[in-house]
Amino acid sequence: MQPKYPISGRGQVLALGAASVASAAIGQNTSLVRLVASGACHVDIGPTPVATAATGMYIAPSCVGEYFRIGVGEKVAVIQDGAATGNLYLTEMTG
Numbered sequence: 001m002q003p004k005y006p007i008s009g010r011g012q013v014l015a016l017g018a019a020s021v022a023s024a025a026i027g028q029n030t031s032l033v034r035l036v037a038s039g040a041c042h043v044d045i046g047p048t049p050v051a052t053a054a055t056g057m058y059i060a061p062s063c064v065g066e067y068f069r070i071g072v073g074e075k076v077a078v079i080q081d082g083a084a085t086g087n088l089y090l091t092e093m094t095g
Contacts (some may be wrong), residue, residue, distance in 0.1 A: 004095035039086025
């Protein structure tokens with residue numbers, strides 16, 4: 001497995017809420033995103049993602065990052081699970 005490296009200055013913070021919120025488009029040289037949630041949430045990844053509790057991937061609140069492959073120009077969308085509060089921390093990575 002190839003090492004993963006964060007790309008400096010390419011992190012985003014998305015607040016969890018009742019409506020889906022999308023990140024900015026993923027930049028050049030990014031092949032992975034590391035997602036860490038401080039509250040339970042659901043995410044979707046794609047060119048025009050809309051996260052829903054019914055179809056989004058569940059992310060448990062923790063200090064452990066989940067890694068997802070992603071393409072240049074794609075986005076990450078997040079929505080809270082139930083009444084959860086917190087943030088989704090996104091770090092663009094190579095590897």
